[in-house]
Amino acid sequence: MNSLFASSIGKKLIMSLTGLFLIVFLMVHLGINLSLIFYDSREPFNKAAHFMSSNVLIKILEIILFGGFFLHMFYGLYLQIKNWIARGRGYYKANYSQTSFFSKYMIHTAIIITVFLIIHLTDFYFKAKFFGEVPEVYYDGKPYHDLGILVIEKFKIPGFVIFYIACFLFLAFQLLHGFWSAFQTLGLDHQVYTPVIKILGIIYTALITIGFTAIPLYVYYFM
Amino acid sequence: MNFTLKIWRQESAKSKGKFVVYNVSNISPDCSFLEMLDILNQQLIDKFEKPVCFDHDCREGICGACGLYINGRPHGPDEDITTCQLHMRRFKDGDTIVIEPWRGRPFPVIKDLVVDRNAFDKIIAAGGYISVSTGGVPDANAIPIPREDADLAMDAAACIGCGACVAACKNTSAMLFVAAKVSQLARLPQGRIEAKERVIKMVAKMDExxxxxxxxxxxxxxxxxxxxxxxxxxxxxxxxIKAKIF
Amino acid sequence: MIKPDPRIPEGPLAEKWTRFKATQKLVSPSNKRKLDIIVVGTGLAGASAAASLGELGFNVKVFCYQDSPRRAHSIAAQGGINAAKNYRNDGDSIYRLFYDTIKGGDFRAREANVYRLAEVSNNIIDQCVAQGVPFAREYSGLLDNRSFGGAQVSRTFYARGQTGQQLLLGAYGALMRQVNEGNVTLYTRTEMLNLVIIEGKARGIITRNLITGKIERHFGHAVVLATGGYGRAFFLSTMAMGANGSAVWTAYKKGAFFANPSFVQIHPTCIPVHGDFQSKLTLMSESLRNDGRIWVPRKKEDAEALRNGTKKPSDLTEEDRDYYLERRYPAFGNLVPRDVASRAAKERCDAGYGVGSGLAVYLDFSDAIKRLGKKIIEERYGNLFQMYEKIVDQNPYETPMMIYPAIHYCMGGLWVDYHLMTTIPGLFSIGECNFSDHGANRLGASALMQGLADGYFILPYTIQHYLADEILTPRMPVTLPEFENAESESKERIHKLLNIKGKQSVDQFHRKFGLMLWELVGMSRSQNTLKKAINEFAKLREEFWHDIKIPGSNDELNPELEKAGRVADFIEIGELMARDALQRHESCGCHFREEYQTDDGEAKRNDEDCMYVAAWEYKGHENEPLLHKEPLIYENIKLQTRNYKI
Known part of the structure; x- marks a missing residue:
């Protein structure tokens, strides 16, 4: 068992499991974010954000989440470097075999998303957690971080909106290949279900991409 | 038909290679790709130059010896064929054709377009078989095998070990080659008995x-x-995963 | 004692092999470790032998010229492998397989060897299934069979159209397992150059590392040749580009007798030659003749119109077509044996009825498609049709295939006795490179059977009988003068080849020679052509050694040098083929002498004078080889004329 993760397949397994975990996380994240535009008040959003940052269980999950991100990025990079080494001298003529288009750019989109993630965390997460530069609001007499206003302010900057949307399009690249690929790596392949998984992957990607890009657009134009 | 060929030439494993441009003319569209290279080599020999080395043997698509990376694709621009089955009618008159060897650290170049694929033999030696010795086996019909399983096993067993999978893969992965053998034997009752050790050993060798x-x-x-x-x-x-966890 | 002595065990035919095994000498496990065996070639015979000998505990060294043992040309066999399992309940038996094989070989094979082959055929299927060879199966999960030419029962086991590949990969797996366990040492990209004989016994070989050019010496208590056939002598053939006769030829020159060299099988259904740039002919499986009908135009003007493209095959009505096999051989029709079908095609083309380039006949599936539907034809032959289309660029579902006979297999080879030992003690020959089982014509699906029978089940027994007397022979140092001499012989030859620096390339010589061989010693031979061949080949040999041009050196991967050595030997083999064909005053199987035919053009066998194996002994470069005749005695089978008409 311990040597499982020493092998290339084991490391891919980590990529697969952490990837699936992040896929689930994205759903939760999207749900909370959407509350910002579905309600007239920022209260549900701020309360949800508060819950996410204060609940003990969530705090544990947070560590796991960060671990997931870290493992996914670390092994992604590790395997990629090993794969580059495996090729040695490359081809003069670039390969144009018929392949899954998005699979070719996983490392490139991953790097963009990592940059986004750092900016994103500095903008919101770290601000709330460490810097305390977040304005406070009171609901039912209790103080809450008004993260909502922070988000709305950011989404009023056109450059940021474009950057934000672009990053989610790159994330779509990742998901379009990653969703199905995670199942393939787990060895879950079936004549009937694999095509279903592939379609689910597309639907999921569409939902995530539309959901996350709709928020800044809505904020920019309507709030 | 006339072609301009841009071919990777490399004296030996240790020397630095480079592309050399050649021209061939009056090639029949019915000529196979390797026959076109034969014609080029005849031209070179006429000039007492060393011909271009490339691997080939059966020239009917089954031995797996041939394998050239042609214009960005292993085995060139046609579907479901080996290089030896590629014909010049697949190209346009006047085309420039870039010919490279398989690239990959586990497949070092020996000379020109010839690479060393012994790595595949080593993977098979690590466990790509059923450990049965000659004699003392049960009657061939003693263990019925569902036709579907036999067919799936045969699909996988069709692998010719040419290495196009490794050459095409941006990761230089040999997973398809290893998978073909593991899958073939894992689907047969005879192969199930040592399925666990087999897959572990073969993957370990592949990684190594x-x-x-x-x-x-x-x-x-x-x-x-x-x-x-x-x-x-x-x-x-x-x-x-099953072998490692259970 | 007759020379050569076939050493056939006493007793009734069906008990010979059992008796031999029961009384033969064996080598104990502790002694096996002390004995080295060299196996050259990794096809079905070589790989299965090396694996089996390794399993027994011998020290085995195995050599192949390819980059991997898995690439040996056995891999290209399509159709299947015969065995007398009688799973169909259609009356098959060991005796029937034995009988069909002898009859198919036109009564020119040795009874005892063929019977043993039929006997072990069943073990082969068991062995291969245990190895994981994915043979075709029925819905019951049991093994499927198909029928092949020359048999009235369904006894051919198959794995789609890739039976040879699957069987070879099975043997290759077994071999690699022994390599992994350290019992077998594998030398790839290594070619045998010379045989080392010490005190009359085969004791080693000289090899050349094809990558570095290094000449190496290897000792073995016994040497096993499993190097396949020499059909590439014809230049155009269905053999692999590297297939060669050099190992057997070296053995012949060192004293091993060469048997029936002129028996070379010509397969009727190959894709025709279509240009002078062509390097290789591709076989279309014999199974196609189950549903395809072979024809040429009835009128010469139609043939000409088809050749110059003014007519299409579909323009010809039924009346204008000559289904010549059905016409000449109503009983077997399109399913006559290979030699008969090949000759009939040649006869029509020579008479001016050929299509395509003039050397092709049609193999037409339109009737079968009408009768069974395209889908069934696609299921049966889809991969073959696709292969045809890739090569010829014509769709065989719409227009008939064009086919023509091509060189395919060598029945002739090193003479071996019942033990598969050549006339050099300690030198064994197995698989296609010996002569033993197919007589003058091989039946379909029998080559795979023979290769594996020899390697898995026969040689591992018989070689022990020889090695039992060698247990006290210590490993010999390769510094002995015999090794020294053999090595310098080989080095000299390479040096000579490289320093001729003439004008013609190896391929130019090979093409020229191949064409001559095909014309003079091919499908039909006569005293005139054969005498001419002997003369011409001698001249060509001289020319070769004065005008060959080989760029590059010995110290590198140099395919031209490899080919030159092989072609030099092919020219000499061609000469012996012609001699052999000349001395055989009859037509039998693949060997058709124009002087010996019936009034209606069928082969006329001469059992009175020609019922023997022609075993040739090398007598030096300057002298003619000496012919020995091993009489063939049929005690268990009644001689008859093959008749496929009624």
């Missing part, structure tokens, strides 16, 4: 030899002359 890991791009499947599906890679993953 420096092949990359699979990112499910499907390039291998697209270029496999025998059309072996990446569903066998899923089977390999399944077998491996």
């Amino acid at each position: 030899l420096g092949f990359g890991s699979c990112t499910n791009t499907g390039a291998c499947e697209a270029e496999c002359p025998k059309n072996i599906s990446i569903s066998h890679i899923a089977k390999l993953n399944r077998e491996y």
Whole structure:
């Protein structure tokens, strides 16, 4: 068992499991974010954000989440470097075999998303957690971080909106290949279900991409 | 037909290679790709120059010896064939054709377009068989095998070990090659008995030899002359995870 | 004692092999470790032998010229492998397989060897299934069979159209397992150059590392040749580009007798030659003749119109077509044996009825498609049709295939006795490179059977009988003068080849020679052509050694040098083929002498004078080889004339 993760397949397994975990996380994240535009008040959003940052269980999950991100990025990079080494001298003529288009750019989109993630965390997460530069609001007499206003302010900057949307399009690249690929790596392949998984992957990607890009657009134009 | 050929020439494993441009003319469209290279080599020999070395043997698409990376594709611009089955009618008159060897650290160049694929033999030696010695086996019909399983095993067994999967893969992964053997034997009752050890040993050898890991791009499947599906890679993953956990 | 002595065990035919095994000498496990065996070639015979000998505990060294043992040309066999399992309940038996094989070989094979082959055929299927060979199965999960030419029962086991590949990969797996366990040492990209004989016994070989050019010496208590056939002598053939006769030829020159060299099988259904740039002919499986009908135009003007493209095959009505096999051989029709079908095609083309380039006949599936539907034809032959289309660029579902006979297999080879030992003690020959089982014509699906029978089940027994007397022979140092001499012989030859620096390339010589061989010693031979061949080949040999041009050196991967050595030997083999064909005053199987035919053009066998194996002994470069005749005695089978008409 311990040597499982020493092998290339084991490391891919980590990529697969952490990837699936992040896929689930994205759903939760999207749900909370959407509350910002579905309600007239920022209260549900701020309360949800508060819950996410204060609940003990969530705090544990947070560590796991960060671990997931870290493992996914670390092994992604590790395997990629090993794969580059495996090729040695490359081809003069670039390969144009018929392949899954998005699979070719996983490392490139991953790097963009990592940059986004750092900016994103500095903008919101770290601000709330460490810097305390977040304005406070009171609901039912209790103080809450008004993260909502922070988000709305950011989404009023056109450059940021474009950057934000672009990053989610790159994330779509990742998901379009990653969703199905995670199942393939787990060895879950079936004549009937694999095509279903592939379609689910597309639907999921569409939902995530539309959901996350709709928020800044809505904020920019309507709030 | 006339062609301009841009061919990788490399004296030996240690020397630095380079591309050399050649021209061939009056090539019949019915000429096979390797026969076109034969014609080029005859031209070179006429000038007492060393001919271009490339691997080939059966010239009917089954031995797996030939394998050239032609204009960005292993085995060139046609589907489900090996290089020796490629014909010049697939090209346009006047085309420039770039010919490179398989690239990959586990497949070092020996000379020109010839690479060393002994790594594949080593992977098979590590466990790509059923450990049965000659004699003392049961009657061939003693263990019935569902036809579906036999057919799936045969699909996988069609692998000719040419290495196009490794050459096509951006990760230089040998997963399709390993998967074909693991999947073939894992689907047969005779092969189940040592399925666990087999998959563990073969994957360990594959990793040790420096092949990359699979990112499910499907390039291998697209270029496999025998059309072996990446569903066998899923089977390999399944077998491996099962073997390691249970 | 007759020379050569076939050493056939006493007793009734069906008990010979059992008796031999029961009484033969064996080598104990502790002694096996002390004995080295060299196996050259990794096809079905070589790989299975090396694996089996390794399993027994011998020290085995195995050599192949390819980059991997898995690439040996056995891999290209399509159709299947015969065995007398009688799973169909259709009356098959060991005796029937034995009988069909002898009859198919036109009564020119040795009874005892063929019976043993039929006997072990069943073990082969068992062995291969245990190895994981994915043979075709029925819905019951049991093994499927198909029928092949020359048999009235369904006894051919198959794995789609890739039976040879699957069987070879099975043997390759077994071999690699022994390599992994350290019992077998594998030398790839290594070619045998010379045989080392010490005190009359085969004791080693000289090899060349094809990558570095290094000449190496290897000792073995016994040497096993499993190097396949020499059909590439014809240049155009269905053999692999590297297939060669050099190992057997070296053995012949060192004293091993060469048997029936003129028996070379010509397969009727190959894709025709279509240009002078062509390097290789591709076989279309014999199974196609189950549903395809072979025809040429009835009128010469139609043939000409088809050749110059003014007519299409579909323009010809039924009346204008000559289904010549059905016409000449109503009983067997399109399913006559290979030699008969090949000759009939040649006869029509020579008479001016050929299509395509003039050397092709049609193999037409339109009737079968009408009768069974395209889908069934696609299921049966889809991969073959696709292969045809890739090469010829014509769709065989719409227009008939064009086919023509091509060189395919060598029945002739090193003479071996019942033990598969050549006339050099300690030198064994197995698989296609010996002569033993197919007589003058091989039946379909029998080559795979023979290769594996020899390697898995026969040689591992018989070689022990020889080695039992060698247990006290210590490993010999390769510094002995015999090794020294053999090595310098080989080095000299390479040096000579490289320093001729003439004008013609190896391929130019090979093409020229191949064409001559095909014309003079091919499908039909006569005293005139054969005498001419002997003369011409001698001249060509001289020319070769004065005008060959080989760029590059010995110290590198140099395919031209490899080919030159092989072609030099092919020219000499061609000469012996012609001699052999000349001395055989009859037509039998593949060997058709124009002087010996019936009034209606069928082969006329001469059992009175020609019922023997022609075993040739090398007598030096300057002298003619000496012919020995091993009489063939049929005690268990009644001689008859093959008749496929009624």
